[in-house]
Every structure is written in structure tokens, then in C-alpha cells.
Amino acid sequence: MALVGIIGAGIGGIATAVQLARYGIESVIFERDRIGGLIRNAYSVENTMFFPDGIKGEKVVEILEEYVRKYDLKILYEEVRAVKKAGGLFEVETAGGVHRFKYLVVATGTRPRRLPFDGITYHVAEVPERHYGRVLIIGGGDVAFDYALTMSERSDEVIILMRSEPKALPYLQELVKKRSNIRTLMGQVREIRPINGKQKLLARTSAGNFEVELVLGAIGRVPNIELVQGIEDDNLFLVGDVKNGIYRQTALAIADGIKTAMVIWRRERYGDTE
Numbered sequence: 001m002a003l004v005g006i007i008g009a010g011i012g013g014i015a016t017a018v019q020l021a022r023y024g025i026e027s028v029i030f031e032r033d034r035i036g037g038l039i040r041n042a043y044s045v046e047n048t049m050f051f052p053d054g055i056k057g058e059k060v061v062e063i064l065e066e067y068v069r070k071y072d073l074k075i076l077y078e079e080v081r082a083v084k085k086a087g088g089l090f091e092v093e094t095a096g097g098v099h100r101f102k103y104l105v106v107a108t109g110t111r112p113r114r115l116p117f118d119g120i121t122y123h124v125a126e127v128p129e130r131h132y133g134r135v136l137i138i139g140g141g142d143v144a145f146d147y148a149l150t151m152s153e154r155s156d157e158v159i160i161l162m163r164s165e166p167k168a169l170p171y172l173q174e175l176v177k178k179r180s181n182i183r184t185l186m187g188q189v190r191e192i193r194p195i196n197g198k199q200k201l202l203a204r205t206s207a208g209n210f211e212v213e214l215v216l217g218a219i220g221r222v223p224n225i226e227l228v229q230g231i232e233d234d235n236l237f238l239v240g241d242v243k244n245g246i247y248r249q250t251a252l253a254i255a256d257g258i259k260t261a262m263v264i265w266r267r268e269r270y271g272d273t274e
């Protein structure tokens with residue numbers, strides 16, 4: 001049995017496992033999808049202090065995959081359905097069975113807040129690779145503006161529709177302003193429905209009606225915390241976006257992961273409860 005179970009193979013979960021491996025502590029990561037988590041969607045990551053010219057989210061994922069290989073991290077591609085504490089251990093339930101650990105790290109990240117309409121995509125990494133005519137992006141934060149930069153390279157026209165003044169980083173707003181095929185509009189969505197006989201959607205909004213080929217939703221995110229809600233335990237650690245509220249940044253997820261591994265190691269080595 002590995003000492004530590006980690007739920008989520010995003011950057012936070014992988015940073016935890018790498019640092020644990022450096023201490024010689026074995027862990028098992030559970031991942032329901034692919035390595036890398038949310039960062040795969042990023043147009044350019046520039047604030048980690050190592051890539052002043054920015055690095056594509058997809059490239060970050062390739063680096064994470066290299067870490068997984070280098071440290072021979074154990075990843076089980078299974079969704080965790082339930083967690084409980086029994087007999088002094090955490091019991092992690094997946095379709096493959098029940099796995100027991102002394103320490104549990106929850107690095108499950110967030111999921112998108114959804115709009116009440118069908119046909120909306122929430123992750124730009126899930127958009128099929130092809131050229132698009134007009135794309136509508138709903139939201140006014142960093143993610144909406146980041147998605148607009150990605151899609152402006154793959155579309156004739158991108159519209160960002162937001163309810164109020166943009167909340168995105170001024171830096172991202174400047175980049176968006178420089179793209180001649182992106183326009184920003186203030187307004188709210190009233191309806192999104194498929195147009196009969198066309199591979200298109202009609203977006204009815206308070207700023208006008210638009211025929212679009214793709215609608216991306218970026219109106220905020222909700223933490224995936226349900227699995228451990230109500231469990232309070234010194235050996236349970238939350239890492240990354242799942243606990244960072246609006247401060248959802250890779251550097252913070254990495255820091256959480258590394259610190260968690262250090263705390264676990266000190267507990268094992270010195271019985272430290274700090």
C-alpha cells in the first residue's frame with residue numbers, strides 16, 4: 001500500500017507526487033480524465049517566473065508528462081466516487097475497488113459554472129481542431145479573454161459577451177484589443193438554440209442576435225470539494241484550485257503541493273504536527 005493517495009493529476013497533484021517521490025515516499029494518483037487538468041486550456045502561461053515569453057498550456061502538460069515518466073509516478077485512471085475514514089485510514093472508492101491510505105491529498109480542481117442552455121462548450125481544449133466562422137465567448141474574466149486569444153487564431157470572428165465591465169487582467173485586455181477579429185460587447189444571453197439544417201447556433205442576446213458556429217462559456221468555476229465535505233482530519237490535505245477560491249494560479253497549486261509533501265515527510269520523519 002502506498003502511504004499517500006492523491007486525487008487529481010493536474011499540476012497540483014503532480015507537484016505533490018513529485019516532491020513526495022524526492023523524499024522516497026510512494027503515492028498513487030487517481031485521475032478520471034487525462035494528465036494535466038485545467039492548464040491544458042491556457043493560451044500562454046507567463047506568470048510562473050520561468051517562461052518570460054510565455055508557454056502554451058499544452059506544452060505545460062507535456063512537461064508534466066515528463067515529470068510523471070522521470071519519477072515513475074503511479075497513476076490510476078479511475079474516477080474517485082467516494083472517500084471515507086475508517087480504521088485510521090482513508091478509504092478511496094473507485095470502480096476498480098477500495099484503496100487505503102494513511103494520507104489523502106485532494107487536488108481535484110474546479111468545474112465550470114454552467115449556463116442554462118444546451119450546446120455550450122466550457123473548455124477550449126475540447127474544441128475540435130478546425131477553422132471556425134464566428135465564435136461567441138460568454139464571460140468577462142481572465143478565462144474568457146484567454147479563450148478569445150486562442151480562438152481568434154482559429155476563427156474569422158470572435159465576440160466576447162459580458163454582463164458588466166471586463167474583470168480580466170489589464171494585460172489580457174490589451175492583447176485582446178490588438179486582435180482585429182475580436183470584439184467585446186456588453187449584454188446578456190437570452191437563448192441559445194441550434195439552427196435547423198445548419199451546423200450553427202443562434203445566440204439571442206441583449207446586444208443582438210448572432211449566428212455562431214461555437215459558443216464557449218467562461219462565467220466562473222466551482223471547486224470539486226464534495227468528495228471530502230464534512231471530513232476533518234489532520235492527514236487530509238487540499239491542494240491547488242480546489243481550495244484557492246479566486247486565487248486559481250499554477251504557481252499557487254505547485255506551492256501547495258510541494259508544501260503538503262514537505263509536511264507529510266516531516267510527520268513521517270519527526271512526528272512533526274506543525
Ligand SMILES: Cc1cc2nc3c(=O)[nH]c(=O)nc-3n(C[C@H](O)[C@H](O)[C@H](O)COP(=O)(O)OP(=O)(O)OC[C@H]3O[C@@H](n4cnc5c(N)ncnc54)[C@H](O)[C@@H]3O)c2cc1C
Nearest residue numbers: 008010011012032037038039080108109240241248249250
Ligand atoms: C484558460 C485558462 C488560462 C489559465 N492561465 C493561467 C496562467 O496563465 N497562469 C496560471 O498560473 N494559471 C492559469 N490558469 C489556472 C490554472 O490552470 C490552474 O490554477 C491550475 O491548472 C490548477 O491546477 P490544479 O491541479 O489545482 O487543478 P486542475 O488542473 O483542475 O486538476 C484537477 C484534476 O483532478 C481531476 N479530478 C477531479 N475530480 C476527480 C475525481 N473525483 N477523481 C479523479 N480525478 C478527479 C480532474 O480531472 C483534473 O485532472 C488558467 C486557467 C484557464 C482555464
